[in-house]
Amino acid sequence: MGSKSDILVVGGGPAGIISAVTARRYYPDKKITLIKSVGNGCIPCGIPYMFSSLKDPDENKLGNGALEKNSIDVFVDEVIEIDRKKKQIITKNGKNYGYEKLILAMGSLPAILPIQGIDKKGVYPIYKDMDYLKGAIADIKKTKNVLVLGGGFIGVEFADEISKINGFNVYLVEIFPQLLANSFDSEFSRIVEEKLKENGVNVLTDTKVEEIIGQDCVKKVRFSNGQELDIDSVILGVGVAPNTKLAVDAGLDLGHGKGIWVDEYMRTIDPNIFAVGDCVCKRDFFTRRSTPVMLASTATAEARVAGANLYKLKIIRENKGTIAVYSTYIDGLMLGSAGLTENSAKKEGFEIVAGVACGVDKHPATLPGASEVKVKLIFSRKSGIILGGQVSGGMPCAELINLIGVAIQKRMSSMELEMLQMATHPFLTSAPTTYPVVLAAQDATGKM
Amino acid sequence: MGSKSDILVVGGGPAGIISAVTARRYYPDKKITLIKSVGNGCIPCGIPYMFSSLKDPDENKLGNGALEKNSIDVFVDEVIEIDRKKKQIITKNGKNYGYEKLILAMGSLPAILPIQGIDKKGVYPIYKDMDYLKGAIADIKKTKNVLVLGGGFIGVEFADEISKINGFNVYLVEIFPQLLANSFDSEFSRIVEEKLKENGVNVLTDTKVEEIIGQDCVKKVRFSNGQELDIDSVILGVGVAPNTKLAVDAGLDLGHGKGIWVDEYMRTIDPNIFAVGDCVCKRDFFTRRSTPVMLASTATAEARVAGANLYKLKIIRENKGTIAVYSTYIDGLMLGSAGLTENSAKKEGFEIVAGVACGVDKHPATLPGASEVKVKLIFSRKSGIILGGQVSGGMPCAELINLIGVAIQKRMSSMELEMLQMATHPFLTSAPTTYPVVLAAQDATGKM
Numbered sequence: 001m002g003s004k005s006d007i008l009v010v011g012g013g014p015a016g017i018i019s020a021v022t023a024r025r026y027y028p029d030k031k032i033t034l035i036k037s038v039g040n041g042c043i044p045c046g047i048p049y050m051f052s053s054l055k056d057p058d059e060n061k062l063g064n065g066a067l068e069k070n071s072i073d074v075f076v077d078e079v080i081e082i083d084r085k086k087k088q089i090i091t092k093n094g095k096n097y098g099y100e101k102l103i104l105a106m107g108s109l110p111a112i113l114p115i116q117g118i119d120k121k122g123v124y125p126i127y128k129d130m131d132y133l134k135g136a137i138a139d140i141k142k143t144k145n146v147l148v149l150g151g152g153f154i155g156v157e158f159a160d161e162i163s164k165i166n167g168f169n170v171y172l173v174e175i176f177p178q179l180l181a182n183s184f185d186s187e188f189s190r191i192v193e194e195k196l197k198e199n200g201v202n203v204l205t206d207t208k209v210e211e212i213i214g215q216d217c218v219k220k221v222r223f224s225n226g227q228e229l230d231i232d233s234v235i236l237g238v239g240v241a242p243n244t245k246l247a248v249d250a251g252l253d254l255g256h257g258k259g260i261w262v263d264e265y266m267r268t269i270d271p272n273i274f275a276v277g278d279c280v281c282k283r284d285f286f287t288r289r290s291t292p293v294m295l296a297s298t299a300t301a302e303a304r305v306a307g308a309n310l311y312k313l314k315i316i317r318e319n320k321g322t323i324a325v326y327s328t329y330i331d332g333l334m335l336g337s338a339g340l341t342e343n344s345a346k347k348e349g350f351e352i353v354a355g356v357a358c359g360v361d362k363h364p365a366t367l368p369g370a371s372e373v374k375v376k377l378i379f380s381r382k383s384g385i386i387l388g389g390q391v392s393g394g395m396p397c398a399e400l401i402n403l404i405g406v407a408i409q410k411r412m413s414s415m416e417l418e419m420l421q422m423a424t425h426p427f428l429t430s431a432p433t434t435y436p437v438v439l440a441a442q443d444a445t446g447k448m
Numbered sequence: 449m450g451s452k453s454d455i456l457v458v459g460g461g462p463a464g465i466i467s468a469v470t471a472r473r474y475y476p477d478k479k480i481t482l483i484k485s486v487g488n489g490c491i492p493c494g495i496p497y498m499f500s501s502l503k504d505p506d507e508n509k510l511g512n513g514a515l516e517k518n519s520i521d522v523f524v525d526e527v528i529e530i531d532r533k534k535k536q537i538i539t540k541n542g543k544n545y546g547y548e549k550l551i552l553a554m555g556s557l558p559a560i561l562p563i564q565g566i567d568k569k570g571v572y573p574i575y576k577d578m579d580y581l582k583g584a585i586a587d588i589k590k591t592k593n594v595l596v597l598g599g600g601f602i603g604v605e606f607a608d609e610i611s612k613i614n615g616f617n618v619y620l621v622e623i624f625p626q627l628l629a630n631s632f633d634s635e636f637s638r639i640v641e642e643k644l645k646e647n648g649v650n651v652l653t654d655t656k657v658e659e660i661i662g663q664d665c666v667k668k669v670r671f672s673n674g675q676e677l678d679i680d681s682v683i684l685g686v687g688v689a690p691n692t693k694l695a696v697d698a699g700l701d702l703g704h705g706k707g708i709w710v711d712e713y714m715r716t717i718d719p720n721i722f723a724v725g726d727c728v729c730k731r732d733f734f735t736r737r738s739t740p741v742m743l744a745s746t747a748t749a750e751a752r753v754a755g756a757n758l759y760k761l762k763i764i765r766e767n768k769g770t771i772a773v774y775s776t777y778i779d780g781l782m783l784g785s786a787g788l789t790e791n792s793a794k795k796e797g798f799e800i801v802a803g804v805a806c807g808v809d810k811h812p813a814t815l816p817g818a819s820e821v822k823v824k825l826i827f828s829r830k831s832g833i834i835l836g837g838q839v840s841g842g843m844p845c846a847e848l849i850n851l852i853g854v855a856i857q858k859r860m861s862s863m864e865l866e867m868l869q870m871a872t873h874p875f876l877t878s879a880p881t882t883y884p885v886v887l888a889a890q891d892a893t894g895k896m
Contacts, residue, residue, distance in 0.1 A: 412858070
């Protein structure tokens with residue numbers, strides 16, 4: 001039994017959905033089919049908020065609405081093989097689907113650390129599967145002592161969310177000396193750590209889990225210093241790896257970064273097979289090296305490129321590589337990072353100068369709801385080009401990190417940023433005299 | 449009686465303060481003096497909020513802290529003459545001050561329309577003078593029927609503020625058919641109008657005040673359609689004009705736009721006299737024509753250029769002209785505009801295409817505090833370069849207009865914006881699949 005599509009998409013996450021929808025815009029007459037292995041998906045970055053901020057976990061559902069609206073056929077099934085010669089795929093349910101153009105968007109899988117006892121009941125990797133997650137959340141809510149393993153974004157957000165529910169002991173465990181170590185310098189990580197501690201989270205940095213102890217279920221966790229804690233459930237937030245088995249089995253190349261190799265237009269070595277999103281190898285904006293940064297915004301941009309360019313290259317692209325731009329929100333506090341930190345820039349060998357400015361995100365500072373804002377910008381010392389930025393502040397700073405992201409993508413100089421034209425308003429921004437992006441640039445220029 | 453400074457600044461607003469402070473950074477050994485005519489200044493954009501949002505109007509004071517910290521001598525006096533030959537200025541109090549380099553930062557004066565009765569008691573132009581404004585606010589608070597004349601930013605913000613106080617009848621009168629007509633297309637102006645009406649403001653567009661009636665004090669206002677209203681006080685918010693008398697009397701040139709003519713480095717025709725801020729002629733970013741746009745952010749950028757470049761040109765600058773970037777906030781609703789509107793772009797003769805996207809400023813949309821967000825982007829049809837943008841949304845969109853402003857200043861194309869890398873987060877932004885700047889760019893590209 002088989003069917004034939006013109007365009008076949010494997011994967012139902014943001015990359016898969018946007019590929020299919022974009023293909024529909026550009027190829028209105030093609031038959032488009034999307035196959036996904038998970039019936040009920042989730043909005044990936046909303047997963048931590050299914051715990052308490054959302055009234056009902058189902059509010060975080062990633063539905064089929066956009067696909068249905070664009071006349072894309074959707075099947076829930078697992079693709080187990082790509083037959084490149086016959087130009088068809090084969091599924092676990094024994095079906096096959098032919099294609100003219102195939103788009104692989106299999107996403108990533110949670111990394112499972114080789115810790116003794118990690119397979120015990122009560123240890124929850126984060127799969128983007130609504131039914132699985134609803135079960136996990138319900139189970140965890142019945143317990144008392146929760147350990148979140150990994151102090152990256154997902155770990156920090158889970159710890160914050162669970163701390164909002166009364167009656168839990170929450171432990172956030174990070175092997176490095178600081179939280180969010182890939183994205184922030186220590187003075188920003190400290191702001192996050194203090195906020196979490198204020199809210200009752202037990203933050204354990206510089207701490208390694210050695211063993212998860214218990215018969216079938218988690219009972220205790222032992223650290224490398226020998227200390228043991230009573231723990232009922234463990235949430236694993238230690239990163240993800242590209243899901244590439246299908247591509248490797250089909251003889252497609254991987255890039256240096258373990259993801260599927262693609263050219264500028266998301267084409268694999270097979271001109272009829274495209275790949276997009278977390279399953280694809282990413283390059284770094286600054287050095288062009290492979291980088292493990294996986295972001296929904298990168299995935300959707302790649303999906304737009306692939307979807308438009310399936311038959312002829314219509315959208316001309318300069319894939320600048322990922323600048324790694326992130327933001328998070330912890331109980332009234334916004335934090336964002338774009339590009340290189342002072343730390344990572346030095347590690348990459350850049351000669352840098354940093355500029356810092358602190359202020360208040362409204363003006364005058366006595367307006368209700370005003371928060372402190374802090375901006376740090378990293379520049380190449382000789383060329384003066386911006387390499388990165390970090391922001392902390394209140395809700396009005398939400399998009400400030402994306403402004404810095406645009407400046408990075410356009411390789412602006414510190415002098416250009418000093419002369420920036422921006423709207424300022426008492427309720428929405430710092431004062432024009434103290435706009436922190438301008439002052440941080442000025443601070444850096446002064447040191448060049 | 450006289451004294452001699454190296455650097456002399458005339459004017460105590462943001463442009464004057466930042467000129468002096470920047471000069472101090474670059475010329476640590478110079479004697480710097482600032483003369484201002486108003487003893488107690490105000491933060492200009494905070495003026496409407498002295499009515500109700502700030503507990504005490506004094507919270508909006510523009511103090512001398514930054515000047516004192518930078519060892520800048522401050523005198524309150526009015527400069528009445530510049531003697532360019534003797535390189536000195538003369539004040540109303542009969543003093544004279546010599547200079548090597550003079551920076552003019554006299555700002556602007558409120559426009560007074562030639563309406564019969566406009567000089568009556570109870571009519572309040574907005575002078576940036578704390579003592580005057582405190583008196584005006586106290587007087588207005590004793591009345592009941594307030595008419596705000598002018599539906600630009602200052603008028604809209606005053607009307608909104610006064611509507612927060614119980615017991616007032618507030619009328620907002622605009623001669624054009626829409627509010628904020630210079631900065632927004634009608635679909636955005638309508639959002640503002642509806643919000644104000646919801647909050648009890650009587651919005652009268654397409655309405656011209658013919659006469660202000662009363663013996664000494666305002667009693668009534670008569671419109672051109674003959675209708676009369678009982679009015680106790682009138683707030684004038686109909687724009688400002690560059691304050692240039694001192695410069696004209698000294699034989700300095702004006703530009704086309706009535707402000708003082710300056711070169712790329714804020715030098716007037718006299719190489720020892722610089723001018724910055726609202727008193728200076730502004731050029732438009734898109735056409736290089738003179739434009740009456742006066743913004744504190746432009747003023748402070750000009751002040752940074754002048755302050756750094758007084759003796760030798762240290763900071764190399766490309767004065768791109770003003771992009772006219774504004775934002776405002778009305779009772780939970782943020783609105784911003786950067787560059788040309790659809791309307792103004794057409795008037796200027798551009799062949800354009802507009803892209804629009806609507807969504808929600810958090811994701812999923814059911815998160816507490818989520819607001820609708822709407823983005824409109826204007827592009828040059830053939831070249832694909834961005835010409836302008838408008839945004840409405842909640843607090844998280846505060847800096848989104850400045851992101852669009854950076855895109856304009858870097859002349860980004862719709863295709864670049866489609867491929868934008870941005871941080872997305874449930875509490876801080878729209879979803880990556882529906883990020884409205886990207887979708888609006890995509891919408892526009894599709895129409896090119």
